[in-house]
Amino acid sequence: MVVRVVGQQFAWEVHYPGPDGKFGRTDVKLVSADNPLGLDRSDPDAKDDINSENQMHVQVNRPVLVHLSSKDVIHSFGLYEMRVKQDAVPGLQIPVWFIPTVTTAEMRARTGKADFDYEIACSQLCGLGHFRMRGFLVVDSADDYQKWMADQQKGSQQAVARRSRRSSSGVLLSSSRNWRVRRSSSWGSVSPFSTNASAAGSHDSL
Ligand SMILES: [Cu+2]
DSSP states (O other): OEEEEEEETTEEEEEEOTTTTOOOOBOGGGOOSSOTTOBOTTSGGGTTOEEEESEEEEETTSOEEEEEEESSSOEEEEEGGGTEEEEEOBTOOEEEEEOOOSOHHHHHHHHTOTTOOEEEEEOSOOSTTGGGOEEEEEEEOHHHHHHHHHHHHHHHHHHHHHHHHHHHHOOOOOOOOHHHHHHHHHHTTTOHHHHOHHHHHTOTTO
């Protein structure tokens, strides 16, 4: 499987191409709290794309190719159990790959830790919120992975419907999606995209 991971102060955004296997176009001008990847939903390739924040699900025993980049400063994508550590650099897409061979559930059984999780650590001091830049890799069985993906697809279709309702009514609807709640708390006031258009404009290759 192929996935894009974008580091930002202070979270990991994960972009899945969806069933068509094609990543939709992204544009920094479209980046918002609702659309952290700047995905252009009018692009046919983007229609089935999935994004998640600080949560990366993969299927056991399948090679995972990650195209790694950053929106702002240099971060470092660390998956210690996979022996993966790679800087995420603005303006570059850096490929890194691994094959997960032990599911999260199996690791919990082996270690006797019911709360074991594979962690995605940022191992580059990237700003004041560096300490909380932390995601999780979930290694699923094939069945669990399909279920998760189906759930995400449903969720993203609902989000698209919500967005179009909102744009027609001009009323901000509240959302129960966890990632959005987390987004608002982790985004804070430090994002260069929230206030400074010229800073965003300099990262065209996002
Ligand atoms: Cu970081």
